[in-house]
Amino acid sequence: MTAESVSASTVRFESVTKRYSGAESVAVEDLSFEVPAGEICVLVGPSGCGKTTALRMVNRTVEMTSGDILIGGNSVKEGDPARLRREIGYVIQQIGLFPHRTISQNIGTVPNLLGWDKERVAKRSAELLELIGLDPEYGDRYPTQLSGGQQQRVGVARALAVDPPVMLMDEPFGAIDPINRSRLQNEFLRLQAELRKTVLFVTHDVDEAIKMGDKVAVLKKGGQLAQFATPTELLMEPADDFVEDFVGSDRALKRLALMRVRDVNLWTAPLAQAGDPAEPVRTAVAAAEVPHALLVDGENRPQGWLSERDLAGERVPSTPDSLTEPLIEADSILRDGLAALLQSGSLYAAVVDHRGRLTGVLSVEIVSDFLASDKAAESELTAVERPHG
Amino acid sequence: MAELLAAVDDSFFTDRTGGGCIQENKLFCPGWVADNYDRYVDPTLQHLVLVGSAVVAGFLIAFALGVFAHRHRFLQTPFLAGTGILYTIPSISFFFLLLPITGRGALTAIIALTAFNLQIIFRNMTNGLRNVPQNVTEAATGIGMTKSQVLWQVELPLAMPEIIAGLRIATVSTVALATLAVFANGGGLGTEIVSGSNITFKTGIIVAGSIAVIMAIVFDGMLLLAGKLLAPWKRVAQ
Numbered sequence: 001m002t003a004e005s006v007s008a009s010t011v012r013f014e015s016v017t018k019r020y021s022g023a024e025s026v027a028v029e030d031l032s033f034e035v036p037a038g039e040i041c042v043l044v045g046p047s048g049c050g051k052t053t054a055l056r057m058v059n060r061t062v063e064m065t066s067g068d069i070l071i072g073g074n075s076v077k078e079g080d081p082a083r084l085r086r087e088i089g090y091v092i093q094q095i096g097l098f099p100h101r102t103i104s105q106n107i108g109t110v111p112n113l114l115g116w117d118k119e120r121v122a123k124r125s126a127e128l129l130e131l132i133g134l135d136p137e138y139g140d141r142y143p144t145q146l147s148g149g150q151q152q153r154v155g156v157a158r159a160l161a162v163d164p165p166v167m168l169m170d171e172p173f174g175a176i177d178p179i180n181r182s183r184l185q186n187e188f189l190r191l192q193a194e195l196r197k198t199v200l201f202v203t204h205d206v207d208e209a210i211k212m213g214d215k216v217a218v219l220k221k222g223g224q225l226a227q228f229a230t231p232t233e234l235l236m237e238p239a240d241d242f243v244e245d246f247v248g249s250d251r252a253l254k255r256l257a258l259m260r261v262r263d264v265n266l267w268t269a270p271l272a273q274a275g276d277p278a279e280p281v282r283t284a285v286a287a288a289e290v291p292h293a294l295l296v297d298g299e300n301r302p303q304g305w306l307s308e309r310d311l312a313g314e315r316v317p318s319t320p321d322s323l324t325e326p327l328i329e330a331d332s333i334l335r336d337g338l339a340a341l342l343q344s345g346s347l348y349a350a351v352v353d354h355r356g357r358l359t360g361v362l363s364v365e366i367v368s369d370f371l372a373s374d375k376a377a378e379s380e381l382t383a384v385e386r387p388h389g
Numbered sequence: 390m391a392e393l394l395a396a397v398d399d400s401f402f403t404d405r406t407g408g409g410c411i412q413e414n415k416l417f418c419p420g421w422v423a424d425n426y427d428r429y430v431d432p433t434l435q436h437l438v439l440v441g442s443a444v445v446a447g448f449l450i451a452f453a454l455g456v457f458a459h460r461h462r463f464l465q466t467p468f469l470a471g472t473g474i475l476y477t478i479p480s481i482s483f484f485f486l487l488l489p490i491t492g493r494g495a496l497t498a499i500i501a502l503t504a505f506n507l508q509i510i511f512r513n514m515t516n517g518l519r520n521v522p523q524n525v526t527e528a529a530t531g532i533g534m535t536k537s538q539v540l541w542q543v544e545l546p547l548a549m550p551e552i553i554a555g556l557r558i559a560t561v562s563t564v565a566l567a568t569l570a571v572f573a574n575g576g577g578l579g580t581e582i583v584s585g586s587n588i589t590f591k592t593g594i595i596v597a598g599s600i601a602v603i604m605a606i607v608f609d610g611m612l613l614l615a616g617k618l619l620a621p622w623k624r625v626a627q
Contacts, residue, residue, distance in 0.1 A: 061531050086533030096528025100546045100622045110532055142622040158532065168531075 008037040008198045009072030009165040011058065016067035018053050018223065027053045028223030030067070035215060037072075037165075038196040042213035044203055046246070050223030051202045055168050058200060059085045071166055086110050089159030089167035089197070093174040095151050097143040103129070103154055104139035110161045128157040131191065149180040156188065160195070169201045173208070185211060186331045190354070206247055210235065210257045211333055218243050231258055252371065256335035261328055261351055264370055266360025269294045269348070274303075274318035278311045285311070290348055290361050295320050300357045302327065302350040324350050330359050338367045411592075418592045428581070433600055435495070435576035439567040440604070442499045444560050447506030452552075454507070455514035459540065465515060469508075476508035480566055484573035498575030502566060506559045513555025517548025550623060553616040557609050564605040568597075 011034070018028040028050040035041040043051040056062035058069055060081040069076045076084055097106050107128050108121040116124070129139055132153040143151055152172060159167055172188075173181045185208065192199065203209055209216045210231040218226040218234070220242050227239035235251050235258070238244035248254065270284035270293040281293050293306040295316065304320035326340040326349045341349050341364055351360045410418035451472070458464040478486075483501035491497045521544045529539045545552075571579030581597035617624060 059531060061527075082533050082535045082538075084533075085531060090528070090531040092524060092528055092531065094522075094524030094527075096522075096524040096526075096531075098525060098529070098543060098547075099522075100543075100620070109534075113533055113538070142625050144622070145625055155528075 007165050008196055010037045010070075011035045011041075011166055011198055011200060012070040013054070014068045014070065016054065016057060016069060017065050018050065018057060018062065019065045025222055026050075026065075028057070028064075031219075031223060031225055032067075033215075033217055033225060033228045035198055035200065037198050039214040040192060040199040040201055040212055041215040041217060042201045042203060042209040043217050043219060044206055044209035044213075044246075045219035045226075046221065047204060049219040049221055051204075051219050052170055054219070054223065055170055055200055055202050058166070058168055059088045059090060061085070086113055086162065087164050087166075089164045091152075091155050091159045091167070091169045091172045093171040095155040095175075097151055097154060097158070099143055102140050102142055103134070103146070106143065106154060107157045107161055109158060114162060124161060128160060131160070132157045133187070148176055149184060152176060152184060153187070156191075160197075165198060167197045167199045169199060171203055172201070174203070174205075181208075182332065182336055183329075186329065188212075190331065207254065207257055207335075210254060218246060220246075253335065256338060256367070256371070257333045259334040259370070260330070261332050261334055261337045261362055262330035262359065264334065264362075264366055266351055266362055267348075267366065269350075269361045271296050271300075271358070272306060272316045273297070274316055276316045278313055278316055281306070281316060282311050290363070292348065294324070294350060294358065294361075296358060302352065302358050305348075327352055328362055329354065334367060334370070337362050338364070341367075414591055416591050417595055421592055422596055429578075429596060429600060432576060432578045432580050432597070433604075435580075436564075436567055436578045436601070436604065439495060439498055439502065439570055439575060439577050440560065440563050440608070443502035443506055443563050443567070444556065446499065446503040447559060447563075448510055448556060450503070451507045451510035451514060454511055455518065456540070458511075458515065459518050459544075460536075468511060469515070472508035472511050475504040478504070480505060480569050481572055484569075488573075493574035495570065495573075495575040497573040498567070498570035498577070501573070502563050502570070505566060506563060509559040509562070510552070510555045513558075514548060514552050517551030517555075518544055520551065521547045546620075550616055550620050553612055553619070557612045557616075560608045560612060561605045564601055564608065568601060 013031050013033050016028060016031040017026060019026045031054055033041075043054055045051050053062055057064045058071070058076060060076055064077075071088075097103075098109070101109075104122070104125040107125040108116075111121045111124055125139060126136060129136055134150060134153065138146070138150070143154070146154065152175075155172070159169075173184050176184060189212065201209075201212055203212075213231055215228065216231055216234050217228045218239075220226045226246075227234060227243045229237075229239075232255075234243065234247060235255055238247055238251075267289040269290035270281055270288045272278075272281045272293050272295055274295065274297075285291060285293050293311065295303040295306050295310075295318075297303055302324040303318075304324050305322045306316065307321040310317055310320050326344045326346070328337045328340055328349050328351045330351050330353050332340075337349070337351075341347075341362065347363055347365075349362050350358055351362050353359050411421055454468050454472075458468050480501050483504065484497055487497045487500055491500060525543060525547070526539055529543045534542065567577050568579035568582055570577045571583050578597045578601050582594050
């Protein structure tokens with residue numbers, strides 16, 4: 001699946017209003033905005049702001065009272081809702097995998113509804129398992145045999161099965177623990193860079209909105225749109241007090257969420273492999289940016305930090321004094337990288353790509369320099385132009 | 390060895406004559422059974438027909454009611470109350486209530502037994518459907534299943550273990566209750582328990598009762614097995 005072959009559609013809200021019968025106030029009021037094809041738009045706001053209602057009107061699991069939603073120019077109101085839904089990926093917080101069906105069968109649900117032949121369904125299931133990084137043998141397991149994070153990945157795969165131009169994600173990572181959530185977010189962004197779907201993503205977590213969104217729609221109580229902007233604009237120029245409040249007083253810190261660890265200039269540390277002569281490493285350490293050497297394996301994967309004592313001998317030992325913890329993924333946002341550093345109380349952390357290979361070293365100093373530099377705001381603006389693939 | 394065999398043969402022939410053991414109405418006379426087992430064949434077959442018909446009919450009706458009440462939730466309470474009344478009416482009274490309409494015979498017994506079954510199967514089915522996690526049906530609808538696809542592909546398969554649990558209770562109860570069919574002249578193992586001339590013939594009661602118990606155990610085991618085969622996801626380690 002290449003980026004060129006994938007079609008995505010714009011999603012356009014036109015004065016969409018939802019009033020539940022019997023309710024005094026409206027759930028969503030006169031909502032209008034447009035999500036360009038291939039972008040992630042995050043709907044964010046406090047509970048009761050109508051964000052989930054707004055999302056569900058797209059696939060008509062909630063019917064709108066007035067207004068219209070257009071997908072690629074066609075109103076969702078035309079035609080059969082079940083047929084419409086098969087063309088829109090749908091991921092919910094509680095995942096909702098079918099417990100009585102295997103993972104492959106779960107992923108193949110919509111293809112089966114559309115009447116694909118068995119062979120094509122099986123092939124597509126296998127393809128998607130690979131895409132979400134699950135071993136093919138997982139295909140024959142049942143959902144209860146998977147961890148929460150794996151289940152949510154399968155939920156995403158099921159939504160992607162027929163390659164829909166639009167995906168709806170309702171707090172998809174809300175029930176996942178923070179570490180795995182951040183990993184799933186990164187994974188999804190990596191997928192999205194490849195797939196370029198138009199994604200509507202609901203969350204109540206403004207940090208997640210800033211991290212995931214190309215556009216962010218902030219809703220306030222009563223389902224009114226408070227601001228529709230890029231994450232940077234949201235942080236730099238909140239439209240009103242509500243948005244400013246909602247975004248929080250730590251806006252400067254939140255800007256760290258706009259940058260990836262791989263986007264800053266990482267430092268380099270002297271490298272050594274087990275069995276290397278220690279002498280040249282000692283010399284390199286004395287002159288290096290990072291005054292500690294990293295032990296790596298044959299594939300450049302960090303194995304640990306080498307202490308002075310480790311290097312006192314003739315040869316570099318295979319078991320160093322200290323482990324590489326924390327390890328930071330290059331795809332992480334800078335804020336998570338800094339958090340990992342602070343949490344472990346170390347000055348330096350090895351940064352690895354998604355295959356676990358070293359790409360550099362992050363230090364607290366890099367982050368503080370970045371925040372202090374006049375260019376920070378400027379570079380953020382360019383960094384926000386998400387590297388889509 | 391030869392002596393031993395001779396002794397066995399001796400006692401066998403004593404009982405076979407219907408002598409001592411029968412006259413004294415001992416708890417169990419194996420000789421008599423060996424001589425008379427063929428008299429149980431017809432009642433056992435009749436019993437199988439009674440139980441089979443009542444359970445299958447009860448299942449079909451309760452299933453239809455269950456599906457209907459699932460679509461129209463307001464019907465659940467009246468259906469539950471209605472089947473509840475049928476469940477509570479003592480079967481024997483039911484036979485006599487039905488006599489003017491269906492007369493004496495197996496049909497009367499089957500109707501009463503079916504009526505008794507409805508509540509058990511219906512209640513289990515509604516519980517099973519209610520216990521399907523909401524997020525699962527929500528996801529099913531959200532990815533494009535129609536209402537009946539959600540019902541047949543998601544809700545009923547997930548409710549099936551509970552439906553089968555209901556069937557097991559219904560079947561075992563019906564095997565026991567069907568012994569009363571004799572009072573409606575409906576045949577079955579009851580005829581050998583209440584054999585008019587000698588209602589206190591212990592061996593006869595024990596044999597007929599044992600056949601019923603074995604029948605119940607076999608049915609129960611078959612349903613248990615069917616449930617396991619049909620719900621492989623329940624067997625995997627959690």
